[in-house]
Amino acid sequence: MQKPTLPKGTRDFGPVQMARRNFIFDTIKSTFQQFGFMPLETPAMENLSVLTGKYGDEGDQLLFKILNSRPHEAKEVEKEKMQQEFTRLLAQNSNSSLLTEKGLRYDLTVPFARYVVMNRNDIAFPFKRYQIQPVWRADRPQRGRYREFYQCDADVVGTDSLLCEAEIVCMMNQVLTQLGITDFTIKINNRKVLTALAEMAGAPGQEGPLCVAIDKLDKIGREKVEQELAERGFSPESIGKLDPVFTMQGTFGEKIQQLQQLFASSETGREGVSELQEVMELVNGFGLQNPRLEFDVTLARGLSYYTGAIFEVKVNNVQIGSISGGGRYDNLTGAFGLPGVSGVGFSFGVDRIYDVMEELGIFPAHNAASTRVLLVAFDAEARKYALPVLRQLRQAGINSELYPDQTKMKKQLDYANAKSIPWVVLIGSDEMASGQLALKNMQTGEQQSVPVEGLIGKVSQ
């Protein structure tokens, strides 16, 4: 028989990993709730019409599409059409509802927008929801990149208040700090600034290619960026006009001032800059000790639906992509027939956060969810005696178990060791006769006799 395998880019999560993942999920969830967000879940699969065209060409390529069920039951005429469609699909990337009409969700924001539109009459705006579910991308797996991974989204729709942006910065700070990640940077920029830059460079509407190039500034340096801009069709004068972008330095406020001058004649640009400034002021208003917020003109982000602020969080000195990101999208619901609903949201990448925490070695050692007490019985009578004891422990909220098989004590103690169970209660004829149970501390090896009633107190310390 062949050994079973997992599909590329997917993983199992064993008990140890799950305990750690749940620690991350719980931290994120409680922060979201603290800030007034309500839970939502949507199906793993969506109609392809919901998904396509929302993530740009690159994104569309990465969609997992689901083959329509029971193609063999189609009528002969349809089968012929299906074959033609399949030939067409092999030649170019497109959809054919005859073959596939559903796909796995690519992120949580678009399904959320779909939900908002479908439930617009029942929703009280501004609507704040959080959503923690897996998403799927037919990407090539790499470090920190999987084909199935979890996102933890929080979005607000129905308000364009920049308070939402400021609160996102607060939540990013709170979650990462609580997880024990301290050396990180929250980068912020605004799509309007990028739009204005493109206009200024005499290439209106070309912010896409512009961003892709300047986004690499800190990675490949100015010369190579200019070279890439030239390759992407920007003229030498255009590139010259971008000079201030390359040389921009200083604090958040200083950069803002430089841009204000630069955008003297661009309304869009000034708008973007003043939004950035207001977000900064609001964040300061919250009085964060260390907001770790940095303005980065070269921050672009790929998703095509962003229109205002954009965020990205990088952990410093760890070689992995961003662990969180988001932004404002003014018209995502417009794609589903409900224009004029502005939204802003962000997402934590749990899988990457996990990788970062593992690399930094900052997972808490103790696991509150595991077994605290193992009952070891020597014979059938002792087992019978153990059952009510087990029940009492559990009723007192103490995770406990009785070794299910009657085997040698060595094996049972080994089991306790393997599961790092801190306490073992031994029950045999002596204990049953005296009513004093033998309680063993597995770390120190100490053993004491305690009556059943005393057990709970000893063990819950």
Next chain:
RNA sequence: GAGGUUGUAGCUCAGCUGGUUAGAGCGUCGGUUUGUGGCACCGAAGGUCGCGGGUUCGAACCCCGUCUUCCUCCCCA
């Protein structure tokens, strides 16, 4: 999508320019010890060398294909 890389026991890896029955450590199981774990000692189980084809008297090793792993680019959480 382009380029590179990896695959040998449950895990981490050896395996010489192709040459008998493919090894180690850890882990597992059994024993020394039928009511006391971690240590020690003794013993055992466990592998169509990723899969398929080819070259050869002979392939874990060479060639081709395929899948997988990880990496760079692209893009992204």
